[in-house]
Amino acid sequence: xxxxxxxxxxxxxxxxxxxxxxxxxxxxxxxxxxxxxxxxxxxxxxxxxxxxxxxxxxxxxxxxxxxxxxxxxxxxxxxxxxxxxxxxxxxxxxxxxxxxxxxxxxxxxxxxxxxxxxxxxxxxxxxxxxxxxxxxxxxxxxxxxxxxxxxxxxxxxxxxxxxxxxxxxxxxxxxxxxxxxxxxxxxxxxxxxxxxxxxxxxxxxxxxxxxxxxxxxxxxxxxxxxxxxxxxxxxxxxxxxxxxxxxxxxxxxxxxxxxxxxxxxxxxxxxxxxxxxxxxxxxxxxxxxxxxxxxxxxxxxxxxxxxxxxxxxxxxxxxxxxxxxxxxxx
Amino acid sequence: xxxxxxxxxxxxxxxxxxxxxxxxxxxxxxxxxxxxxxxxxxxxxxxxxxxxxxxxxxxxxxxxxxxxxxxxxxxxxxxxxxxxxxxxxxxxxxxxxxxxxxxxxxxxxxxxxxxxxxxxxxxxxxxxxxxxxxxxxxxxxxxxxxxxxxxxxxxxxxxxxxxxxxxxxxxxxxxxxxxxxxxxxxxxxxxxxxxxxxxxxxxxxxxxxxxxxxxxxxxxxxxxxxxxxxxxxxxxxxxxxxxxxxxxxxxxxxxxxxxxxxxxxxxxxxxxxxxxxxxxxxxxxxxxxxxxxxxxxxxxxxxxxxxxxxxxxxxxxxxxxxxxxxxxxxxxxxxxxxxxxxxxxxxxxxxxxxxxxxxxxxxxxxxxxxxxxxxxxxxxxxxxxxxxxxxxxxxxxxxxxxxxxxxxxxxxxxxxxxxxxxxxxxxxxxxxxxxxxxx
Numbered sequence: 001x002x003x004x005x006x007x008x009x010x011x012x013x014x015x016x017x018x019x020x021x022x023x024x025x026x027x028x029x030x031x032x033x034x035x036x037x038x039x040x041x042x043x044x045x046x047x048x049x050x051x052x053x054x055x056x057x058x059x060x061x062x063x064x065x066x067x068x069x070x071x072x073x074x075x076x077x078x079x080x081x082x083x084x085x086x087x088x089x090x091x092x093x094x095x096x097x098x099x100x101x102x103x104x105x106x107x108x109x110x111x112x113x114x115x116x117x118x119x120x121x122x123x124x125x126x127x128x129x130x131x132x133x134x135x136x137x138x139x140x141x142x143x144x145x146x147x148x149x150x151x152x153x154x155x156x157x158x159x160x161x162x163x164x165x166x167x168x169x170x171x172x173x174x175x176x177x178x179x180x181x182x183x184x185x186x187x188x189x190x191x192x193x194x195x196x197x198x199x200x201x202x203x204x205x206x207x208x209x210x211x212x213x214x215x216x217x218x219x220x221x222x223x224x225x226x227x228x229x230x231x232x233x234x235x236x237x238x239x240x241x242x243x244x245x246x247x248x249x250x251x252x253x254x255x256x257x258x259x260x261x262x263x264x265x266x267x268x269x270x271x272x273x274x275x276x277x278x279x280x281x282x283x284x285x286x287x288x289x290x291x292x293x294x295x296x297x298x299x300x301x302x303x304x305x306x307x308x309x310x311x312x313x314x315x316x317x318x319x320x321x322x323x324x325x326x327x328x329x330x
Numbered sequence: 331x332x333x334x335x336x337x338x339x340x341x342x343x344x345x346x347x348x349x350x351x352x353x354x355x356x357x358x359x360x361x362x363x364x365x366x367x368x369x370x371x372x373x374x375x376x377x378x379x380x381x382x383x384x385x386x387x388x389x390x391x392x393x394x395x396x397x398x399x400x401x402x403x404x405x406x407x408x409x410x411x412x413x414x415x416x417x418x419x420x421x422x423x424x425x426x427x428x429x430x431x432x433x434x435x436x437x438x439x440x441x442x443x444x445x446x447x448x449x450x451x452x453x454x455x456x457x458x459x460x461x462x463x464x465x466x467x468x469x470x471x472x473x474x475x476x477x478x479x480x481x482x483x484x485x486x487x488x489x490x491x492x493x494x495x496x497x498x499x500x501x502x503x504x505x506x507x508x509x510x511x512x513x514x515x516x517x518x519x520x521x522x523x524x525x526x527x528x529x530x531x532x533x534x535x536x537x538x539x540x541x542x543x544x545x546x547x548x549x550x551x552x553x554x555x556x557x558x559x560x561x562x563x564x565x566x567x568x569x570x571x572x573x574x575x576x577x578x579x580x581x582x583x584x585x586x587x588x589x590x591x592x593x594x595x596x597x598x599x600x601x602x603x604x605x606x607x608x609x610x611x612x613x614x615x616x617x618x619x620x621x622x623x624x625x626x627x628x629x630x631x632x633x634x635x636x637x638x639x640x641x642x643x644x645x646x647x648x649x650x651x652x653x654x655x656x657x658x659x660x661x662x663x664x665x666x667x668x669x670x671x672x673x674x675x676x677x678x679x680x681x682x683x684x685x686x687x688x689x690x691x692x693x694x695x696x697x698x699x700x701x702x703x704x705x706x707x708x709x710x711x712x713x714x715x716x717x718x719x720x721x722x723x724x725x726x727x728x729x730x731x732x733x734x735x736x737x738x739x740x741x742x743x744x745x746x747x748x749x750x751x752x753x754x755x756x757x758x759x760x761x762x763x764x765x766x767x768x769x
Binding site (some may be wrong): 038039091095102104106107108110111112114115116117118119120122123125126129130198239241242246247250301303304306307309310313314317318321327 | 338356369385432489510517518519521522523525526527529530533534536537571622659660664667668671720723724727728729731733735737738741742
């Protein structure tokens with residue numbers, strides 16, 4: 001049983017957490033890809049920005065003498081999302097909208113987003129230095145341990161992990177309802193399918209672009225804060241997970257929200273499965289195994305985890321370039 | 331156009347001279363050496379992006395390979411490693427990799443001798459897995475053995491300029507492999523794929539302690555010309571020794587840069603150069619004219635990457651230290667894009683100007699922002715808000731922001747760069763040198 005619990009803790013829970021973060025990021029990337037037709041490289045840093053905005057808001061709240069048994073980050077999250085959205089709209093107005101107005105090609109916008117990445121990174125480090133911060137300086141991180149019958153180990157996960165996964169699921173359901181039921185959501189899908197046709201049908205493209213930034217930035221802030229709650233807040237928090245997020249967006253099919261969600265979890269689980277030490281699961285059969293089976297049996301060593309998302313991406317691009325959900329290929 | 335270039339180069343020269351007076355001669359010569367190496371790398375990107383419209387965002391990987399080559403060739407031989415079982419075990423691992431590759435390639439061709447497609451595909455997947463497991467059974471013990479005993483494999487003890495050559499060759503080889511697989515992708519997918527490859531190379535070289543000593547770093551990497559220490563041993567004063575030694579190095583790098591520039595200019599104006607531009611501007615039309623699009627793109631990709639490898643080998647041996655963990659996308663990929671975009675993609679003169687100018691901005695934005703912060707800090711203290719803390723560490727971060735701002739402004743106000751490509755102005759307001767995929 002211990003082995004089973006170990007597997008649950010190290011694969012199922014870790015995979016769910018990583019997958020949720022990737023999915024939230026990938027939805028934003030895939031929407032921006034679908035509507036604005038460019039790869040938004042600054043998305044990772046938008047996540048970091050969201051996490052830092054949440055951090056500052058918790059400091060302000062703590063400075064006003066507010067305290068609670070729960071991390072303050074939960075309470076300020078809506079406000080942080082709102083601020084991140086305003087920041088994203090401002091960045092769009094300043095750096096992307098003029099290029100779009102000129103009719104610049106997607107690659108130009110991509111390079112502009114690299115510029116935005118550097119500005120955000122520089123600015124965050126300028127203001128906060130290169131150190132790490134934690135949301136859990138006042139209150140300890142609550143850890144749940146669910147005992148399992150017949151095992152000495154318990155199923156272990158933290159409160160922010162549980163909250164994060166639940167909030168992700170709620171956000172995905174809300175997004176689904178928005179896209180399928182609301183007028184704006186339908187308009188958004190129409191623009192993603194065929195912008196010219198959508199425009200002649202009377203859809204306001206500017207409004208849809210704004211809406212895309214609102215959803216993308218809101219989810220980015222959510223994902224960034226969730227990631228920061230799970231680990232720590234640091235300036236290169238999300239730049240390092242840019243690759244899995246882009247891999248998820250492409251593997252899921254560019255412009256396909258559901259594809260991005262599925263691929264986000266797919267890549268999250270693939271990563272934890274690849275670095276999981278399978279010899280632990282084989283331990284009950286230790287006595288009947290031959291001698292040559294080594295004690296560590298991971299598919300890739302932990303330090304090469306970054307390669308997993310990339311291998312999945314390349315295999316997808318070579319075998320099925322449109323992604324698993326047949327995304328836009330233009 | 332030439333007049334404009336002349337004025338800009340005069341301005342750059344004045345800026346460098348002013349830096350020389352402000353920061354001292356040794357600093358300026360160092361700046362020039364490093365900027366020349368970056369110029370070589372920027373020319374490499376200009377071949378890929380400017381000549382061919384290829385979207386390479388994996389410069390960091392090629393640079394790391396070039397740096398590794400300089401270390402591998404130039405560092406002294408480690409007798410501890412060669413006397414141990416290490417070479418034998420590594421040889422076996424290499425052999426295993428070779429056998430694995432043969433099996434995979436063989437499995438890929440089974441359908442030619444009558445195997446049904448599905449069976450061939452299944453066998454190929456099995457071949458991949460089997461080859462990987464076989465390779466791991468050989469390489470894992472070898473790594474453990476070397477890291478426990480001689481620590482790392484050491485170098486070959488050859489002149490370091492051979493390492494520069496090897497850096498170019500290795501980077502070209504890796505680029506060939508990547509190009510074979512990825513060049514058919516859409517431009518933005520190619521960007522993500524190359525970024526991913528760079529991250530993988532980074533992870534490999536950082537963690538392969540047996541090959542590169544990983545985070546322990548390798549130093550001192552030798553110089554191809556007399557070092558400051560040598561001049562001091564010959565009785566030169568310390569200040570002068572730095573100037574002499576670095577000037578010698580600068581001369582060597584300038585010769586290489588000049589040769590590369592000359593050859594690239596010739597290539598640009600040759601029929602081959604016209605063909606690459608035709609492919610860049612409309613690869614469908616070029617294809618219809620009977621040009622071999624994929625082969626030319628592969629050529630450009632390999633050639634550009636070779637220049638990047640050489641450039642970074644020069645940088646590493648100049649700095650005398652190889653630290654794989656110090657490489658990052660911002661410092662080693664994005665900065666080169668800024669150089670080429672600001673300078674003028676598709677124009678070698680522009681890329682050269684961009685490289686020197688941006689490297690100057692990159693180096694100088696630190697002291698300038700330090701001065702700025704100290705001044706502002708003085709004001710805030712005067713009005714009672716207190717001083718700005720950690721000015722030194724903050725000023726270092728300023729340069730990333732400045733570079734981001736520079737590229738954003740360049741894209742908006744001078745999208746074709748400071749010295750635009752000649753003849754690229756037919757469509758107003760939009761750089762022509764972009765991949766036509768999204769047209």
